[in-house]
Amino acid sequence: MAVLKRPPRDLRLDVLRGWMQVSIFVSHAFGTAFAWGIHAAWGVSDSSEQFVLLSGLVLGSVFSLKFARDGFGAAWRDIAMRAGRLWRMHLLVFLGFAAMVFAFDRLTPLAGVAQAGGWGWLLNEPWFALPGAMVGLYQPDFMGVLPLFVLLMLLLPGFVLLLGRFGARALLLPWGLYAATQILGLMPPALGGTSIAFDPLAWQVLFMTGVWLGWRALHGAAPLPRPWWLVSLAVSVVLMGFWVKLSMHGFVPEMPAWVLSLTDKDVLAPLRLAHALSLAWLVSIIVPREARWMHHAFPQAMAAIGRNSLQVFCVGLFLSWMAAALFRLFPADRLLLDLALIPAGIALLIAFARWREGDRAVSYREATARSQ
Template sequence: MAAPKQVALQRPPRDVRLDVLRGWLQVSIFIAHAFGAIWFWGIHASWGVSDSSEQFVLLSGLALGSVFTLKRARDGFGAALRDLLLRIRRLYLTHVVVFVLFAAMVFWARMTSPVPPEAVGWGWLAEDPLRAIGGMLVLLYQPAFMDILPLFVFCMLLLAPFLWLLERLGDRALLLPFALYAATQVFGLTPPGLGGTEIGFDPFAWQLLFLLGAWLGRRALLGAAPLPRHPALFVLAGVVVAAGLWVKLGHYGWVVPAPALLEDAAHKPVLGPLRLAHALALAWLVAVVVPRDAPWMHGMVPRVLALIGQHSLHVFCLGLFLSWGVASALALHPGGAWWLELLLIPAGTAALAGFAAMLDRRRQPARRARLANQRC
């Protein structure tokens, strides 16, 4: 499975499924963050113990693992590392900008609203701004909505060392992220949250999903066999999905609550074992059941979702602001929450799609120039 520098790897054709899936995950995240009571029933987080976060971490690892492997094979490890560091720098600066703008929105709402909307964890920034800014810069101050991008920064820092080990140790390198995950579950390893906040996504646990995705991305690029489709795996995946459904329905009081052992195994911040298994089961089922390209993927709605998925980072950032605004409006007007949700969620989704379309139009000239250079 090693990728010597002289190997002539080719960029694989774009997988339409991934773009459509990423777009749907963005819409799901927007709906989940809005804390509504109507549209929420239409996303898979309502029916299982994992949600869109797990799939995004896995897919991000898959994409970056493939990109790093391709760059490493064509231009060497140093070039691949420089490219990765530039991506990390961009993501870190994106987090800083989003944090600053989100804080401005939160404090503006507090000053102008007769009933200030809930803003968990942002008080430390007002009470001790210098320390709070320092905590934000080291990614350990994570008030409401500011916990996911730091996770991606941490995981991306692990990517190059992990892929370097994969070249030398083969699949045995996976033992390290699995060992760190196990240690997190047993000993409760987690970075300290600052300013009274908690780390929403324990990076010592969640790195496993990201690095598994990177392993899959590298594996696919090197031409490894596709994922197995053994009947026993379908049974196992079905059992895991059913267990997740049982836990969730128990929360709604529709069935007898699941045992405490299952509940504890679905804990989100530390990516409990059931939650991890549920996310992997769903990802495997989609990968082996949904074809790479199908006529329905070219319909209007899938094409809009694919467009959103192609610009997922920027759409996600806008979605944070829109979802907080929707959640605040629903909380401030509980009497009309149902009709506000029916109106605002579709409007917010349309705004995300329009934003993605605008970004795509801006990217077209650069894309055409890149294709022209490749032909030359």
């Protein structure tokens, strides 16, 4: 197999992934007024879709490059190790989150919060709940996204093999599976009274589409064409999502139930998928690959978060849940808490990402010194 050349790092991806992590933190802090400032408030998709798409693009490029340079076995071992680390991270977050929720349930007036969040099975039957969490089918609140990524990473090698053999025609498989989920309602079973937050049989289509984009860029393919009619269609979908969201907020007449069903998140319903892809494509067209503003302080802070997105995401889950809990505990002080907690949480995420980057740089210098 020909040796491929690694493309230059695209700063846009780091900045966008960082902003998406901030948006996820804000959206999970239920009750904050800052939620009006993220794009999920004005469209029918949110940062989750963009993060899955970009993760597919990045991991698809990494795997394809490793495959070309070192062979399929080495590439498979690398992605399996990444998936293993992510699985262990999921279990660590699961146990830490459970401890936090149980503490709030027992020690504060928020009695019943554990049961409401789907943690009751762990409390009552941990010998069943823990294996359920290990296989990703027991999903209390906030515990659905990491199991999705573990599964998608394990499916990636087989899809890259299909891309190598069939090219873009390999997309028929993930898109056909997506169509089957929408028509037949396919979804893995959930355990412990919880529900699957992200149906992997549907959400895989975003990830695999991202893998294809990364794979074709790595092989030197020309950028995707931008015919005026397709750009117009993408703009129309984004505007439609804006109007539907306005109806959800009560600013315009309510949409029919069948229209709202097209925006369901757990199954990645068609309008939601179309909105996410349209928005991603328009941003890729509008935002230049290199721009002076990307090197200013705030975009650079977002880029640091983007380069450490997994760890920041996990920390953000804890911070956002605690912020929402404090809003409930002190409703009379919600405005002051909101003005303090959300900016402080974002500052903590930035500081954590900066610390991670500095710590990694020190480790790299030490490893280099030992090798000399």
